[in-house]
Amino acid sequence: MLAWTIYLSFGGALLIAAFARRQPQLARVLALVTAVAGFLIAALAFFTQTGVTAIADCAWIPAMGIRYTLAADGISRVLVLLTGLASVSGVLFSWNIERRTGEFFAFYLALIGGVYGVFLSADLFLFFVFYEIAIVPKYFLIAIWGSTRREYGAMKLALYSFIGSAMVLVGLLAAYTVSGGHTLNLAALQQYAFPVSFQMWAFPLVFVGFAILAGMWPLHTWAPTGHVAAPTAASMLLAGVVMKLGAYGCLRVAMTLFPHGLDPWGWSFLGIGSWRTVFALLAVIGILYGAAVALIQNDFKFVIGYSSVSHMGLVLLGLMTLSQIGLDGAVLQMFSHGILAGLLFATVGRIVYERTHTRDLKALSGMHLGRTLPFAAWLFVIAGMASMGLPGFSGFIAELQVLIGAWTAFPVFTVLAGVGIVVGVAYTWRAMQTAFFSDAPESATASSASDEEAHAHEPITWAEKAGVALLLAASLAVGLAPRLLLDQITPAVLALPHALLTGGRI
């Protein structure tokens, strides 16, 4: 059933490319219908299925033992649900795209299809195919419909993604050859005992290849420029689901196939004695660095862009805890960040920018948006609070679990990550204060009342309201009843290789 999320998205993309290139309204409706259908399927599967479900399995390239295998476990279903949510809200927030509308939604749905495919693939070859399919639409979405330095941002994003996937491809080919060249099925390869010396170089190669897309410091630089350059819906998808592709690949491929790559090297330098510590350190640096840089940005979208780097650092830290609670937290944080980053980008890039035509915090501070655009102001307050980890929203429970998991493994890193979260409060607060509730006087001399009338902003459209409601509801639901997700995530986490759940000890 879940396979239809993939087929529908690609089908929708083809349909729009073929028949709705010149009919914007038709393209919008088709895209919305496709996205909603995908979301409904994802939700249905999420609420009705448990455990590992096989979706499709047939011979594809018999000569090389490659099969077309789709399967879903709890982690997949959670991320597929996230993709569904993000795709529907993304269509809603792109409702006002007027230029080359048909092509926009065709690329958009092709990207969504690739993302669904990655989350559902159970064969590494297929996984990789979908992973790379997702690269090209991203490039065009940003390069054609983007803003600030769009061609640069798009090319950087495409090259970073492609180089990351090249690293993954090397590891994948090596794993295929070492295991005898019979199969690329994930479950089958997981059973194969790769030599520890092989895992020691294959693991970091594949992990870093995926972590580039997850925004791991210092390979994160595509993320802020890409997010800023992208049109709103693409920012939402980039931060919301594409970065999750990277984190998901880290967990599903790198860590699951090569768990012994995380073992200690047997020697240590400055307290770093394994790839696990290396990546945990990089994750913590990402958390702190992203938060610190977000604190001094003047472009509103850069604030959100760097906050994404910071939040994805928490995901990577959670992965490196190698404990059930930490991994639970990492997956939960993927979902939570997907929703909240989407919401923040929608607020900044669509609701505010489309009305004020600036993202400069200084310029925004003179506009009294708290009064003239109260919807955006309150929305940003809520989304910002949720993003900084206010209990009751999804961010809190996710970060809490990551930190609890990290505490036993890396006490010092945990404290530093905690500092990063505090800085997160600061940058969110600063952005909120400057953009919406500043007392700064108007630059114009005219009295504020008449000026505000002149500046009267377009009303909030139904599409925006619907998108906001969808994302907020999801974040609240998960924050209030994390069991909804954890019931899916925990069994899937417990089914991971034993070494990933016991802090590396077998």
Next chain:
Amino acid sequence: MTPVRYGDLLGILAPETILEVVSLLILFVDLGFLRSAATATRMRVASLLGAAGAVVAILWLMTHAGAASVMGGALVADRMVAAAQASVLALTALVLLLGLRSRFSRNPGEYVALVLLATTGMMLVAAARDLLLIFVALELLSLSLYVLAAFAKFSASSSEAALKYYLFGGISAAFMLFGFSYLYGIAGTTYLPEIAAKLGQTPLAPITLVAMALVAVGLGFKVAAVPFHLWAPDAYYGAPAPVAALIASGSKVASFAVLIAVTAALAPTWGWTLTLIVMAAASIVVGNLSALVQTSVRRILACSAIAHAGYMLLGIAAHTEASNRAVMIYAITYALTTVGAFGVVAIVERSAGTDRLDAFAGLSAQRPLVAAALLVFLLSLAGIPPLVGFWVKFQLFAAVLGAPGASGWALAMVIVAIAGSAVSLYYYLQVLKRAYVTAATTDRIVQVSGFEQILLAAIAVAVVILGVAPGLMTGFFTAF
């Protein structure tokens, strides 16, 4: 010396004979009946006749399957050879059909006849297993291509391209012949399997290394491998578009087929493998890096051809049955994609008068189908799934890594190759960026006929389908 049985010879050479007859027929029709007709009409008639001849030859190949050899194995027919020959024929037919509306020549009959002669050369190259025969066939191919490259008589760049191609080609052919003579001196035979046996028995002598280096010059030139690649950007740039497509496609397929055959004879020695690996690494690095700075799309395609030759040389160096098949599949699908790409370049050039990157601006708004086809071709060359370019790379690299005895060097080379293909995305995207992102700078509309659109769409669909269902390509090899 076994006596030649001419009946067998005719049987094995029937497809080539068909081409020869058709090329004479074209000359006859063109010069005999159409002298006063418009050049466009003559081009159309000659091209259609040529394409029809190629199709007939393919049909002959498909219906007369089976392994055979004549002249003591100097000329062979087996599945691999037949698949290579059929692909060469199909590529020629596509090149001729895509060139229906080209106007570079006042002598369409001679042009098409030469194309068919070159194709005959390619087919013989793929089937030859004897040094002398290989040389003769390569010269038939090369001489036809030299003339074809110069065929736009009123274009200075065409003459320049042909001259460079000819000078480089002539010198490297001389080197190769010299190397062949050494090989004959060492082994006492020109028959490849016997050379292999001889070289396998004796320890590697310095003179053998010299012979190999000389042979590498000649074959390296044909596949445009570094450091014998210098002619490629100029020839691709200056030659008439269909001729450039022919040089880039069918000629490549045939050259790689003969390279596999020669490697079979020389592979017992480490010297040859090392030569191949060095050429492969140099081609991948130089090809990809030099493509980054090009502003002419044809030159980009030339540099990317050098890089692709590097990937394929890796597979040849691995020299297993799986890697040889992977190389042939790679060469054929690469050639198909390149013919499509050159088809788009020719269409844009016809309207813009140049193949500079900027000429492609706004293509998607004017000709969405042509732009979509270009998207498919270039992304396939970059190796993006689900297009065939990804699959063949995966298969090739897996075969290289899986070769017995391959370990450190194979992994290192595959890493170089994959890194190179990661770089390549940049310059392919430079073209696609113009086609999709940049707005057109002029009002002129890109002219394209319905037939061309159908042909390009068909090639694009083939690239997608072969990528989604790679089994078809393997099936193609077993169809003969």
